[in-house]
Amino acid sequence: MRKLAEHNIPLREASITQVHSVLRDGNPLIVHTSMFANALASLANPKQQQQWVPLAEKNRIIGTYAQTEIGHGTFVRGLETTAIFDPETKEFVLHSPTITSTKWWPGGLGKTANAAIVMAQLYTQGKCYGPHPFFVQLRDFDTHHSLPGVILGEIGPRLGINSQDNGYLRFDHYRIPRTNMLMRHSQVLEDGSYVKPIHNKLSYGTMVWTRVAIVHSCSKKLACAVTIATRYSAVRHQSELVPGKPEPQILEYQTQQYKLLPHIASVFAILFSASSVLRMQRNVAASISKGNVELLPELHILSCAMKALSSQDSTQGIETCRLACGGHGYIASSGLPSLYTSTTCTITYEGENTVLLLQVARYLIKSYRAGLEGLPVLPSVMYLTAPSAMHQSPPLSNQALIEAFRISSANLVKETESRLCRQFNLEQNFHYAWNRCSVALVHCAELHSRYYMCEKFLSTVESIRASDRVRSVLQDLCRLYLIHHITLNQGHFLRSGTLSGVDLSTLEEEMYELLAKLRPQAVPLVDAFDFRDELLGSTLGAWDGRVYERLYEEAQKSPLNKTDVSKAYHKYLQPLMKSNL
Numbered sequence: 001m002r003k004l005a006e007h008n009i010p011l012r013e014a015s016i017t018q019v020h021s022v023l024r025d026g027n028p029l030i031v032h033t034s035m036f037a038n039a040l041a042s043l044a045n046p047k048q049q050q051q052w053v054p055l056a057e058k059n060r061i062i063g064t065y066a067q068t069e070i071g072h073g074t075f076v077r078g079l080e081t082t083a084i085f086d087p088e089t090k091e092f093v094l095h096s097p098t099i100t101s102t103k104w105w106p107g108g109l110g111k112t113a114n115a116a117i118v119m120a121q122l123y124t125q126g127k128c129y130g131p132h133p134f135f136v137q138l139r140d141f142d143t144h145h146s147l148p149g150v151i152l153g154e155i156g157p158r159l160g161i162n163s164q165d166n167g168y169l170r171f172d173h174y175r176i177p178r179t180n181m182l183m184r185h186s187q188v189l190e191d192g193s194y195v196k197p198i199h200n201k202l203s204y205g206t207m208v209w210t211r212v213a214i215v216h217s218c219s220k221k222l223a224c225a226v227t228i229a230t231r232y233s234a235v236r237h238q239s240e241l242v243p244g245k246p247e248p249q250i251l252e253y254q255t256q257q258y259k260l261l262p263h264i265a266s267v268f269a270i271l272f273s274a275s276s277v278l279r280m281q282r283n284v285a286a287s288i289s290k291g292n293v294e295l296l297p298e299l300h301i302l303s304c305a306m307k308a309l310s311s312q313d314s315t316q317g318i319e320t321c322r323l324a325c326g327g328h329g330y331i332a333s334s335g336l337p338s339l340y341t342s343t344t345c346t347i348t349y350e351g352e353n354t355v356l357l358l359q360v361a362r363y364l365i366k367s368y369r370a371g372l373e374g375l376p377v378l379p380s381v382m383y384l385t386a387p388s389a390m391h392q393s394p395p396l397s398n399q400a401l402i403e404a405f406r407i408s409s410a411n412l413v414k415e416t417e418s419r420l421c422r423q424f425n426l427e428q429n430f431h432y433a434w435n436r437c438s439v440a441l442v443h444c445a446e447l448h449s450r451y452y453m454c455e456k457f458l459s460t461v462e463s464i465r466a467s468d469r470v471r472s473v474l475q476d477l478c479r480l481y482l483i484h485h486i487t488l489n490q491g492h493f494l495r496s497g498t499l500s501g502v503d504l505s506t507l508e509e510e511m512y513e514l515l516a517k518l519r520p521q522a523v524p525l526v527d528a529f530d531f532r533d534e535l536l537g538s539t540l541g542a543w544d545g546r547v548y549e550r551l552y553e554e555a556q557k558s559p560l561n562k563t564d565v566s567k568a569y570h571k572y573l574q575p576l577m578k579s580n581l
């Protein structure tokens with residue numbers, strides 16, 4: 001916080017700095033500096049911002065985002081916490097009527113936060129208007145004691161991020177002023193009348209913002225993991241590549257290159273997609289402030305798609321990096337286990353991935369049907385019903401591969417939509433039919449999202465300002481990324497007829513050549529990510545390559561090494577050894 005102040009970085013920008021990386025096992029302030037700060041910036045009206053933002057900036061108020069309940073995470077409309085307007089006192093009464101309505105998970109809620117943005121079902125004049133955000137003080141601003149009517153605590157150890165105090169929260173008829181409802185988009189007036197927002201999902205805006213931030217953070221986490229594993233692979237010598245010859249660096253093995261290089265490429269693919277979604281988010285935010293919500297659905301879908309793909313790719317990539325380091329990848333001081341546990345949760349939070357992909361699929365099916373009827377559809381999905389553009393580019397060129405992605409994706413959507421119609425005819429119920437097709441629908445969303453990521457990678461590399469040599473390395477990486485994902489999804493390309501078996505063999509051959517060509521670039525590429533050793537926090541990945549010395553030094557710090565003979569020997573082991581059991 002001192003550093004942020006020194007560099008004049010406002011709270012709402014703190015989460016996009018490196019500060020959070022210093023604390024590797026989670027950070028009790030991350031939701032304060034990200035979601036809470038964003039909710040104030042985007043959901044509070046100017047008067048409310050004047051009241052709370054300066055206090056939050058000075059950390060007098062430390063906030064969290066309390067939406068999920070023990071019984072409801074995904075289904076936001078199903079939240080049970082109520083905020084009932086009392087016109088007599090001009091207050092909202094917050095209440096948790098059931099065990100399932102207990103707020104559960106919010107980061108920092110257990111011990112750190114003294115306030116929260118609480119999502120609760122808004123009732124006024126006897127009518128429910130759905131989930132709305134409220135600013136709620138939870139603890140005394142001086143003593144930090146929880147306030148009467150507020151019951152809260154920490155939820156207990158988790159797979160990872162255990163330095164963050166995820167919490168629970170219940171309300172017992174807890175009263176807050178009317179003006180604590182975040183009123184930028186919708187309002188409850190003094191007489192209790194409700195003023196609608198210009199779009200009924202604007203109150204979900206903080207989730208959309210966070211999904212975009214997660215895409216950025218995933219590229220960064222994956223960049224850390226590939227840096228560690230690549231540097232280690234240059235230091236580690238193992239086995240014999242040629243019998244009788246010295247043990248080579250493990251990076252010489254093609255299988256090792258195959259484990260690492262596609263994930264180095266993935267860092268760029270995720271980062272370039274994140275930048276493109278971020279640009280769109282800024283445009284949409286500017287339009288919303290002028291009352292235009294036309295592009296909100298597209299931003300919602302794109303942020304769902306990119307959050308799902310980047311969290312999945314980075315989690316798998318980090319695990320592959322851990323495995324690529326053999327036994328040493330399992331030791332905590334390698335940094336890889338905590339990178340994994342602090343990344344795999346991004347698959348679940350801020351919208352569970354399957355659920356987000358189904359949102360994408362819903363949009364694809366709707367857009368496909370609209371396109372068939374000649375209705376207008378947004379540019380990113382026009383391709384679903386536009387005529388095929390194959391054969392216009394040289395065979396197997398980058399452009400041809402992107403076209404193959406596009407046509408395969410359109411083909412899969414078409415096939416799945418037909419399946420949906422058939423299922424509907426059998427079931428006579430759209431929702432049952434949808435569920436019966438949902439595995440295929442998720443595949444549609446994944447292929448569309450991959451197409452987007454590949455396209456962004458290619459278009460960024462083609463337009464990037466860089467020296468010829470740097471551009472050439474990036475072009476090779478991009479080519480590797482395209483071919484790698486085509487080989488992983490070859491069934492879709494064969495089914496759509498965009499690539500033949502012979503094409504796939506040719507591409508596979510090229511991929512092996514690219515691995516060898518890119519091998520000398522692997523270490524420079526990860527060095528260029530420019531992580532300080534302190535941020536990487538890894539015995540295997542430090543810049544100087546002193547892997548074995550660092551492992552040995554780190555082992556000396558184990559509490560068990562403070563004495564030669566441990567207490568447990570006298571208490572348990574010796575009696576056992578003498579007991580003849």
Ligand SMILES: CCCCCCCCCCCCCCCCCCCCCCC/C=C/C(=O)SCCNC(=O)CCNC(=O)[C@H](O)C(C)(C)COP(=O)(O)OP(=O)(O)OC[C@H]1O[C@@H](n2cnc3c(N)ncnc32)[C@H](O)[C@@H]1OP(=O)(O)O
Pocket residue numbers: 015016017030031034035065067068073074075076077107201202204205207208210213214216217219220223267271296297300349350351352355356359362363366529
């Ligand atoms: C080069 C290498 C170096 C790298 C360097 C990188 C540099 C960058 C450095 C950057 C570092 C970054 C560090 C950043 C760190 C920040 C990370 C922040 C982490 C913070 C911690 C987060 C902790 C977690 C918090 C949480 O989890 S909060 C709780 C989140 N909960 C959810 O997400 C719930 C999910 N559920 C939902 O969102 C919804 O219920 C639903 C979308 C699934 C369904 O909603 P609903 O039922 O209401 O809607 P329907 O399905 O009926 O659909 C109705 C229509 O509404 C549309 N819709 C839905 N949502 C939205 C929306 N948000 N906006 C617009 N429209 C929406 C649907 O599409 C439907 O539309 P239709 O009817 O037209 O089809």
Ligand SMILES: Cc1cc2nc3c(=O)[nH]c(=O)nc-3n(C[C@H](O)[C@H](O)[C@H](O)COP(=O)(O)OP(=O)(O)OC[C@H]3O[C@@H](n4cnc5c(N)ncnc54)[C@H](O)[C@@H]3O)c2cc1C
Pocket residue numbers: 031064065066067068071072073074075104105106107161166345348349350351352354355358
């Ligand atoms: C580390 C961590 C930090 C978190 N921090 C916060 C926070 O700060 N604030 C906050 O409010 N929340 C927070 N959460 C909660 C998080 O947002 C939810 O866990 C997440 O949205 C998923 O909801 P759920 O747990 O209810 O899972 P569920 O929705 O119950 O998912 C369980 C399974 O059901 C499936 N499923 C659910 N609905 C559907 C559907 N419609 N169609 C098909 N399949 C479906 C899912 O795919 C999944 O396989 C955090 C969670 C974690 C793990």
